[in-house]
Amino acid sequence: MSLTNSIEQAINNKLIEKHGEQILVSLNKQDSLISSGLLDSLDFISMLMEIENSLNLDIDFEEADPVQFTSYSGLIQLLSESANA
Amino acid sequence: MKLSEQLNKSIVSYANLPALFVDNKCITYKQLADYAENINTSAISEAEQVGILSYRDTHYYSAVLACALDSRTFIPLGVKLPIARLISIIGQSNLKYVLYSKKYLSISQQLKKALPDRIFVCLDDIANKGTASAKPLHARSLSNVAYVLFTSGSTGAPKGVPISVTNLGSYLDTMCESLPLSNTDKVSQVFDPTFDLSMHDIFVTWLQGACLYVVPEAAIFAPGKFIKQHGLTVWFSVPSTASIMAKLGMLKNGAYPSLRVSQFCGEPLPRALALKWQKAAPNSKVINLYGPTEATIACSKYEFDCNDDSDSSYIPLGKAFKNMSFDLDAQGELLIAGPQVFSGYLNDNDKTEQCLIKTNNITHYRSGDLVKRDAQGVFHYISRIDDQVKIQGYRVELSEVNTLAQNFLSNPLVQTIATPIQQPQSLTLFICNPADIESEQALIEYLKQQLPIYMVPKKIIWIDSMPLNSNGKIDKSALHTMTEK
Numbered sequence: 001m002s003l004t005n006s007i008e009q010a011i012n013n014k015l016i017e018k019h020g021e022q023i024l025v026s027l028n029k030q031d032s033l034i035s036s037g038l039l040d041s042l043d044f045i046s047m048l049m050e051i052e053n054s055l056n057l058d059i060d061f062e063e064a065d066p067v068q069f070t071s072y073s074g075l076i077q078l079l080s081e082s083a084n085a
Numbered sequence: 086m087k088l089s090e091q092l093n094k095s096i097v098s099y100a101n102l103p104a105l106f107v108d109n110k111c112i113t114y115k116q117l118a119d120y121a122e123n124i125n126t127s128a129i130s131e132a133e134q135v136g137i138l139s140y141r142d143t144h145y146y147s148a149v150l151a152c153a154l155d156s157r158t159f160i161p162l163g164v165k166l167p168i169a170r171l172i173s174i175i176g177q178s179n180l181k182y183v184l185y186s187k188k189y190l191s192i193s194q195q196l197k198k199a200l201p202d203r204i205f206v207c208l209d210d211i212a213n214k215g216t217a218s219a220k221p222l223h224a225r226s227l228s229n230v231a232y233v234l235f236t237s238g239s240t241g242a243p244k245g246v247p248i249s250v251t252n253l254g255s256y257l258d259t260m261c262e263s264l265p266l267s268n269t270d271k272v273s274q275v276f277d278p279t280f281d282l283s284m285h286d287i288f289v290t291w292l293q294g295a296c297l298y299v300v301p302e303a304a305i306f307a308p309g310k311f312i313k314q315h316g317l318t319v320w321f322s323v324p325s326t327a328s329i330m331a332k333l334g335m336l337k338n339g340a341y342p343s344l345r346v347s348q349f350c351g352e353p354l355p356r357a358l359a360l361k362w363q364k365a366a367p368n369s370k371v372i373n374l375y376g377p378t379e380a381t382i383a384c385s386k387y388e389f390d391c392n393d394d395s396d397s398s399y400i401p402l403g404k405a406f407k408n409m410s411f412d413l414d415a416q417g418e419l420l421i422a423g424p425q426v427f428s429g430y431l432n433d434n435d436k437t438e439q440c441l442i443k444t445n446n447i448t449h450y451r452s453g454d455l456v457k458r459d460a461q462g463v464f465h466y467i468s469r470i471d472d473q474v475k476i477q478g479y480r481v482e483l484s485e486v487n488t489l490a491q492n493f494l495s496n497p498l499v500q501t502i503a504t505p506i507q508q509p510q511s512l513t514l515f516i517c518n519p520a521d522i523e524s525e526q527a528l529i530e531y532l533k534q535q536l537p538i539y540m541v542p543k544k545i546i547w548i549d550s551m552p553l554n555s556n557g558k559i560d561k562s563a564l565h566t567m568t569e570k
Contacts, residue, residue, distance in 0.1 A: 032303035045550035061333035067303040
């Protein structure tokens with residue numbers, strides 16, 4: 001499985017854990033997962049930590065914009081880019 | 086000078102300067118005032134008080150300005166609150182008029198369905214209408230209440246806290262004098278409209294010709310980039326926001342050179358976090374503010390000094406503002422007096438009598454906070470008086486366990502709760518750190534040495550971050566839910 005797929009899988013798992021399978025159908029991938037109420041800041045941070053640990057990534061968020069990285073597609077993009085940097 | 090007069094003065098003096106940055110647009114004092122004028126001459130012109138159903142957009146801030154300029158009470162209606170809670174708020178405050186942004190049309194329709202006799206006015210329609218119509222002739226009495234905020238009440242229904250124009254004016258006079266801003270300052274607006282610290286942001290900024298920078302909703306979670314991008318000069322948030330930024334590596338040394346004032350309020354500020362912030366914002370004062378909503382936004386402050394070698398885990402509450410006074414009762418509960426203290430809850434004399442006590446003809450507000458005063462007269466927070474729990478009949482101060490655990494583990498965020506919530510049997514300690522079995526065992530041994538056995542947590546749960554409520558405070562009910570899993 002490619003890294004991007006693994007990241008996607010990890011985010012899917014977290015969303016399914018909280019909201020069930022159907023959430024992936026109705027998901028708007030550009031919306032902030034936090035503002036839309038799908039994940040609270042706790043869920044989000046713990047998901048980040050899980051992804052970082054399981055995929056052995058060490059992400060620097062210093063210059064990252066949460067408007068982007070809290071959305072489904074934005075997060076995948078940031079994580080894959082950081083991993084490949 | 087009255088608040089409305091002071092605001093009018095700002096509008097004239099700073100007319101073409103930016104007053105508000107929101108949704109990637111800058112709005113000048115003149116533009117904002119024109120919109121406010123249109124709101125004041127709209128269908129709400131007769132209303133003594135209005136609800137504002139809007140969030141982080143031009144409409145919200147213009148509606149607040151309109152109310153303040155026309156001595157009209159405003160009640161922020163949280164767009165994320167359940168409908169039932171909004172209905173309760175509108176009912177309790179006897180609101181006839183609600184201003185709403187079109188974005189929240191569906192909420193306003195649901196409210197209208199439940200409350201058909203109320204008048205809902207769309208702010209977008211007023212904004213699109215353009216020039217103001219002539220002022221209506223209807224006379225109405227000016228309201229002495231600036232705003233009403235609803236806090237959670239112990240009985241389940243939200244509790245209304247009216248803050249008078251005098252209360253607010255007194256606060257603003259103190260703040261503008263002690264932390265003066267200039268018309269080049271860029272001030273953060275992070276707090277939710279239903280949290281009174283947002284009133285600080287808005288009015289302290291506008292009275293001094295500075296510009297309010299509204300942090301977009303999705304950026305509130307970790308606003309480091311926003312501070313840098315816009316070169317904010319003044320910061321104000323709960324400590325938890327700083328704590329998340331620290332976790333994401335956003336508090337690197339020297340990260341925010343533009344900041345010159347950083348303020349924290351709403352929950353205890355850990356010393357380690359204050360130090361981290363100070364290093365990230367090397368040109369900034371770091372200030373801890375303290376105060377309950379009932380005493381208007383904040384009533385004491387403490388300026389952090391990184392050379393202070395105090396061993397306390399938290400930054401002190403500081404000293405009372407010069408127009409306010411602090412006293413302690415026999416139990417050590419902080420009593421607050423002065424012109425910022427409100428005159429009672431909305432329609433709730435019982436609660437008002439419980440919290441406002443008169444001694445020597447001075448009205449004191451019972452804060453519910455246990456504090457201590459040190460030799461320098463500086464006040465330090467100990468705990469909530471009502472956070473006290475009983476375990477098998479023994480009195481337990483949860484904050485004592487927190488402090489010991491925190492000191493032992495070199496200052497992670499921790500929170501102890503008593504479970505089950507109804508009839509507590511034992512304590513569960515949440516530690517915000519990666520799980521570490523070895524230090525867990527060492528901690529238990531240490532706590533056994535420090536505390537009676539019933540105060541030693543039965544369970545330790547390691548978590549990646551503390552759950553926060555909409556005000557950014559630690560969400561204890563979420564912790565309880567986690568123990569039930």
